Amino acid sequence: MRQPHSLTMHTIEIDGVVLGGDAGVSNGTLTVDVIAVTALVLEDPRIAGVEIEIARPGESTRIVHCLDAVEPRTKIGEGSVFPGFLGGMETVGQGETLRLAGVSVLVASRYPQPFSGLLQAREAVVDMSGDTAVYSPFSRVANVVLALTPNPDIENDDYDDAVRRASLRTAEYLAGTAADHEPDDTTVWDFSDQDPDLPKVVYFYQLQGQGRMADTFLYGHDIHNLVPTLIHPNEVLDGAIVSGVYVYACYKNPTYLHQNNPIIWELQARHGKDMNFAGVIINRGHNYTQADKERSSHWAAKLAEFIGADGAILTAEGGGNSAIDMMLACQYMEQAGIKTTVVSSEAAGADGYDFPLFYTVPEADAIVSIGSEDEVIAMPKVERVIGGDTLLDTETPAIGPFDLKMYFHYCGTNQLGANVLVGREF
Amino acid sequence: MVRIAHYINQFFAGIGGEEKADAPFEVRDGAVGPGRAIEMALGAEGEIIQTLVCGDNSFHADAEANIEAVIASLGRSKPDLLIAGPAFNAGRYGLACGAVCAAVSERLGIPTITGLFPEAPAVDVYRSRTVMVPTGDSAAGMKGAVEVLVRTGMRLAQGEQLRPADVDGRIPMGFRRSWVTDIPVAHRATEMLLAKLRGDAFASEVALPEGAEAIPPAAAVAELSSATIALVTEGGLVPEDNPDRIESSSATKWARYPISMLERNENPSFKSIHAGYDSQWVDADPDRMVPLDALKALAAEGVIGGVHDYFYATTGTGTTVTHGERMGDEIAKQLISDGVHAVIVTST
Structure with a gap:
């Protein structure tokens, strides 16, 4: 019988990626079979074309139109990564999984039809080297970029699904090419032993669920009607959560960072040492009404109380609307005696003189900053651009130079804590 | 040297x-x-x-x-x-x-x-x-x-x-800016939480605001049946070519447009340029954002004295407090000088 809360993760460290014909891993180098991946992606008639390129750290390379990034993973034995999208409908977080560390499958594309209003795929840029590399965590991994061309005859919603399946299927395929390779590390993740002498810490994990182009998927289903729910950290790390958030780039949480959530990694590493990792409460951000916000936030605080949490770390996804949901949850948890720290981006204006937070509660006295989303960054000319020739909306030549607001830097102020920026007083 | x-x-x-x-x-x-x-x-x-x-x-x-x-x-x-x-x-x-x-x-x-x-x-x-x-x-x-x-x-x-x-080692200049750190967010967040749980000192990386200025509500309108009512929105409703170049987010500009133009709603028609909500239903019928139809009906019934000749628009998403206060001040002064008695502000 399977141990339901135990996940065995095999890691192969990848320090080089090349395109070639002989797929698999050798001496730390992943060879991507271009013909095989092209054929896999083009099985979907909603995609008219794909160009596969590698963007490596240190190269004078810029990636534009980034939609999602996924770490290559495959299940060993039973099951499938990303259930709800691939394989059958079952839960993950147990059994054995193989991951290729240091690589992302990054899908870049325009959409076939024009957008209107809020819910549109917006520009998202990664620079792989130079001073501007600090504005995306994806400058620090090798990206297998799938630059897609849509079938012009289909609707955006349909294409959205095609984009997501292309990256997930490619990620599973690439990990599968290394399935018989000896892993560099094997770790069993199991949080069932709780030390009664250590404080219990819960993770309040907000997911954006605002509508198409700003959706997150839980086991293949959007989260519009999700009430705060307990989920095992292993499920998150094993592909239960898939991103479809393509709006403002600086604060979206791509699938790769759900699979490698830095907060979960940290709590897992400290479990049993100076705290107990008591669980994860996923919840929808961007609830539309005040009543819905209070309902969701009270519910999350109640769940944290149920599991006996002493403390909580809270993260959000999105802008001001989502910040309100997180801050209310902070308030209700503190009122229930649960200590909190809140991770927040800053919006003090381009010159930094305004108050930096969208919304606060007096209980939010422990805030960790992930930097300003309002600054404007001077982007240099680069040697190579992947994903498109011009930027979305402005149609500025993507090769540069140009000025780019932080909003459009891919995960520049990532709310899961994947990037390196912090807001400071100057 | x-x-x-x-x-x-x-x-x-x-x-x-x-x-x-x-x-x-x-x-x-x-x-x-x-x-x-x-x-x-x-x-x-x-x-x-x-x-x-x-x-x-x-x-x-x-x-x-x-x-x-x-x-x-x-x-x-x-x-x-x-x-x-x-x-x-x-x-x-x-x-x-x-x-x-x-x-x-x-x-x-x-x-x-x-x-x-x-x-x-x-x-x-x-x-x-x-x-x-x-x-x-x-x-x-x-x-x-x-x-x-x-x-x-x-x-x-x-x-x-x-x-x-x-x-x-400087006196702060009053602004904040991003800086690169090699201490991960997750580590800082966990350290801060554990210090808080132990009752040890910890330093929030962002200080909470001073108490916000309380804005007392205006007095009730004494004679509604003779009052001129204006419509103001932060919903980004502008003529389709956005002649005043109001920003889709982080707005610094506002503009006013004749309600006769909004009522006609063609050449140009109106649309929302607001980047913070799904505007397709507003584009299909601007009365959903700026309820001119309802206000004109109330004027016809004599419930209100009349509708002001212009409606005012800006975009309320990512707007800084500084610009928000300035724009509100400018709009209010214009409304007062035009003899408007009361305002309905529609928000997204």
Whole structure:
């Protein structure tokens, strides 16, 4: 019988990626079979074309139109990564999984039809080297970029699904090419032993669920009607959560960072040492009404109380609307005696003189900053651009130079804590 | 070698104390008074090429003329850096240092630095316009003050970027900016939480705001049946070509449009340029954002006196408080001068 809360993760460290014909891993180098991946992606008639390129750290390379990034993973034995999208409908977080560390499958594309209003795929840029590399965590991994061309005859919603399946299927395929390779590390993740002498810490994990182009998927289903729910950290790390958030780039949480959530990694590493990792409460951000916000936030605080949490770390996804949901949850948890720290981006204006937070509660006295989303960054000319020739909306030549607001830097102020920026007083 | 100009008052120039506070502006070659200590700290890295001296009273008696004299002098000598003071906790001297530094930075593009006691009156006035380093409250702290002035001043003169105020050892200038750290967010968040759980001291990376200003609601409209009502929205509803170029987010502009134009809603038709909500239903029927139809019906029934001839629009997403307050003030003044009695503000 399977141990339901135990996940065995095999890691192969990848320090080089090349395109070639002989797929698999050798001496730390992943060879991507271009013909095989092209054929896999083009099985979907909603995609008219794909160009596969590698963007490596240190190269004078810029990636534009980034939609999602996924770490290559495959299940060993039973099951499938990303259930709800691939394989059958079952839960993950147990059994054995193989991951290729240091690589992302990054899908870049325009959409076939024009957008209107809020819910549109917006520009998202990664620079792989130079001073501007600090504005995306994806400058620090090798990206297998799938630059897609849509079938012009289909609707955006349909294409959205095609984009997501292309990256997930490619990620599973690439990990599968290394399935018989000896892993560099094997770790069993199991949080069932709780030390009664250590404080219990819960993770309040907000997911954006605002509508198409700003959706997150839980086991293949959007989260519009999700009430705060307990989920095992292993499920998150094993592909239960898939991103479809393509709006403002600086604060979206791509699938790769759900699979490698830095907060979960940290709590897992400290479990049993100076705290107990008591669980994860996923919840929808961007609830539309005040009543819905209070309902969701009270519910999350109640769940944290149920599991006996002493403390909580809270993260959000999105802008001001989502910040309100997180801050209310902070308030209700503190009122229930649960200590909190809140991770927040800053919006003090381009010159930094305004108050930096969208919304606060007096209980939010422990805030960790992930930097300003309002600054404007001077982007240099680069040697190579992947994903498109011009930027979305402005149609500025993507090769540069140009000025780019932080909003459009891919995960520049990532709310899961994947990037390196912090807001400071100057 | 870095060429430095130095500004001091009559006391530090050796002219005299309060009785000489009306000493006029003058320029001397080389270092004077504390300038000699600055040159000692500079060593071979730099020199003071000239010292600008002005009495505390005479500076403020005609600050404009004295600043013009400073600008004219430094415009000719073109130093790499201006150091003013240090002025410690002095009132008039500190304010003169701040004013001179601000003008030289802004008009000549020359980096400037002064040293002040953190609670000196000039700090709040000029902190955003010149670099300041903290000093003690009296000249007894001259040696330490000179060292930090020179260390930070030389960085500025060599064109180096500012670092966070505590890293540079500066008085904060009042703005925040992103900085690169090698301590991961998750680690900082967990450390802060565990400190909080233990009851240990911890430092939030963002301070909570001062209590917000309370806005009392306006008095109720006494005679609704004779009141002119205006419509104002932050929903981004504009003519389709957005003639006033109102931003989709982080707006700095507002505009007003005739309600006759909105009622016609063709050539141009209206649409929302707001980037914070799904505007397709507003585009299909702008009354959903700016309820002109309902208000006109109430006017026809005599419930209200009339609808104001213009509606006002901006975009309310990512807008800073500073711009929000300014735009609200401007719109309110215009409405009052047009004789509007009450406003319905529709929000997204």
